[in-house]
Amino acid sequence: MIEVTELTKRFRGAAAVDGLSFTVRPGRVTGFLGPNGAGKSTTLRLLLGLNRPTSGSATIEGRLFAGRPRGLRHVGALLDAHDVHGGRTARAHLTALALSNGLPRSRVPAVLEEVGLASAAGRRIGGFSLGMRQRLGIAGALLGDPPVLLFDEPVNGLDPEGVRWARGLFGRLAAEGRTVLVSSHLMSEMEHTAEELVVIGRGRLIAAEALATFASRATRQRVRVRSPQARQLAGLLAKEDGAGVVPPPASDPEAIEVTGLPAARIGDLAAHHRIPVHELSGRGSSLEDAFMELVADSVEYAAKDPR
C-alpha cells in the first residue's frame, strides 16, 4: 500500500506537488494521471526518497522508503528508461543491480525472459530502441519480485504489441496482490489498463476513484436526432424529466442534440406524436474528452485558440 499525505515539494519556491493526499491499494492497477508538468514524476521520486518533501509524507507499506537496504525486494520502479549505462549489456546491467541488492543472479535470465529481451541479453544497451529500454527498465523493476511497483510512463515508445504486453503484465502483477501504480498523461493509455485512478493537476489532487465511477460520472450519452419537424420534437423532448435539448441550429434546421434521455424514449415519443424521425444515433463522449475537461484548468502549456 502507498500512502501520500499532505505532500508538498517546492523547487525554488514553486510548488511541483502541493498538499497532495491519496492512497494506492494492492490488487488493482492504479493509473496516475495528469497533464505534462502536473507533478507525477516528482511524486514518484518523493515516494522513492530520491527527493525530500518540503512537507508532508509519502510512505510505502507504512514506511519511508529512503535508505532501505535491498530496496528492490520492497519496491520496483521504472522512472526513466534512459537512466542506464549505454556501454553495458542488458545482462551486465541487471546483474549489477541484482548483486547490489543481494538478489541471486538467477533472477536476471528470469526477468529478461519475462520482458521479452532474452535474445538481446548480450547486446549493449546503447543500441537499444526506446521500447527495448522500457522493457529493460521493467525488467529491473521486477528483479526483486517486490510487492510494490511504480512505473513512470512505461508504455512510452512501445509498439502496439508492446503496449498490449505491458497492460497484460501490469494486470497480472496486480492480480498477484501487488500494489501497481502506473503514470501517464493520456487517459486512452489508462482506460484499458487501470481499475483505479488518481488524477492530479498543478501538483494537486483532482480525482481519486475507480475508473468505472469516473466513467459513469464524467461521460454523458448524447443522442443525435434528425426530423423534418425538429422544432416541434425539440419542444416535446424539452418537457421530459432530466432532458437537455439543443434545438436545431439555423445551419441545420432538422438536427437536434439530446442528453439525459435514451434513444428508445425519444423514438417512442416521436412515434406517439406521429413525428417522422430520419436519424436517431447515440454517441458517448470519450473518457479522454472527460479527462481533458477535468484537467483543462491545470494544463500548463495548452495551445491557445486562434483569435
Ligand SMILES: Nc1ncnc2c1ncn2[C@@H]1O[C@H](COP(=O)(O)OP(=O)(O)OP(=O)(O)O)[C@@H](O)[C@H]1O
Ligand atoms: N529538479 C527540479 N527542479 C526544478 N523544478 C522541477 C524539478 N523537477 C520538477 N520540476 C518542476 O515541477 C513540475 C512538475 O514536474 P513533474 O516532472 O513532476 O511533472 P509530470 O507530471 O511528471 O510531467 P510530465 O508528464 O511532463 O513528465 C514542473 O513544473 C517541473 O518543471
